[in-house]
Amino acid sequence: MELAWIAAGVALLVLAYLVRSLRALHRKINRNADRVSRELSGQTSRIKEEIGHAYHQVEALEQLLPILKLKAPLPASRGWAASPDFLLALSHITQKVRPKLAVELGSGTSTLVLAKSGAKKIISLDHSVDFGNQTKEMLASHGVRGVDIRIHELETYPQGYKWYAKSTFKGLAKIDLLVIDGPPSSTNPDARYPALAHLIPLLSPKATIVLDDVFRDEERKLADDILAALPGHTMKILAHEKGTAVIAPRLGK
Numbered sequence: 001m002e003l004a005w006i007a008a009g010v011a012l013l014v015l016a017y018l019v020r021s022l023r024a025l026h027r028k029i030n031r032n033a034d035r036v037s038r039e040l041s042g043q044t045s046r047i048k049e050e051i052g053h054a055y056h057q058v059e060a061l062e063q064l065l066p067i068l069k070l071k072a073p074l075p076a077s078r079g080w081a082a083s084p085d086f087l088l089a090l091s092h093i094t095q096k097v098r099p100k101l102a103v104e105l106g107s108g109t110s111t112l113v114l115a116k117s118g119a120k121k122i123i124s125l126d127h128s129v130d131f132g133n134q135t136k137e138m139l140a141s142h143g144v145r146g147v148d149i150r151i152h153e154l155e156t157y158p159q160g161y162k163w164y165a166k167s168t169f170k171g172l173a174k175i176d177l178l179v180i181d182g183p184p185s186s187t188n189p190d191a192r193y194p195a196l197a198h199l200i201p202l203l204s205p206k207a208t209i210v211l212d213d214v215f216r217d218e219e220r221k222l223a224d225d226i227l228a229a230l231p232g233h234t235m236k237i238l239a240h241e242k243g244t245a246v247i248a249p250r251l252g253k
């Protein structure tokens with residue numbers, strides 16, 4: 001009889017242990033399921049966002065191609081290169097502004113877009129011999145002549161930063177359209193910020209400034225500070241893939 005009580009006690013203990021273990025396992029499975037579900041929903045949002053971006057880039061490219069009247073292939077867009085939504089906006093701005101002098105920081109397809117959209121004189125600064133020469137070859141393959149691509153490695157300034165060499169923009173004046181898409185942020189922190197000190201004083205009073213990548217904090221700060229330096233101007237942020245800022249004279253100015 002005593003043995004039976006002991007056996008029943010042990011059975012109860014085992015049962016309690018099993019129930020406890022099962023509950024712990026259940027909690028663990030629930031926690032993991034929650035984590036997997038959160039991760040899946042994050043990935044799904046990112047995939048949806050990327051499909052949205054890709055679709056908008058196709059829409060922009062379709063509108064851009066008739067303007068460019070291509071004679072040769074275009075380099076790949078997006079990533080390091082400008083995205084079609086930025087390039088389409090740049091084309092329309094160039095057609096509207098009809099700049100006598102357009103200056104660009106960071107050459108590429110944007111240089112071709114400037115040339116094909118009616119910019120009269122284009123000066124494009126590039127710090128890279130390879131990429132600057134690629135742009136030159138690409139322009140030649142499209143039959144575009146007369147663009148002044150100034151290739152020079154970045155120069156170290158007394159303030160400690162590296163930026164386009166003074167010799168490449170010395171003597172420039174009355175810039176009607178300034179495109180800021182370089183140097184790359186990999187070259188030094190706040191890589192594009194010196195454009196404020198060096199090129200804003202060289203703008204014509206009605207100049208338009210177009211900045212790529214303003215969804216990054218550094219480029220957004222540069223755009224805000226350029227706007228603050230030009231009280232007669234106003235800024236529009238276009239919800240492009242990488243964010244585009246367009247700083248233009250206020251209407252009526």
Ligand SMILES: C[S@@+](CC[C@H](N)C(=O)[O-])C[C@H]1O[C@@H](n2cnc3c(N)ncnc32)[C@H](O)[C@@H]1O
Binds near residue numbers: 080082125128183
């Ligand atoms: C943001 S990119 C300029 C893009 C250009 N405005 C365009 O329309 O494609 C800035 C600089 O990065 C360099 N660059 C371009 N493509 C690159 C690549 N795939 N890898 C590393 N640097 C690159 C070039 O020297 C260029 O001046």
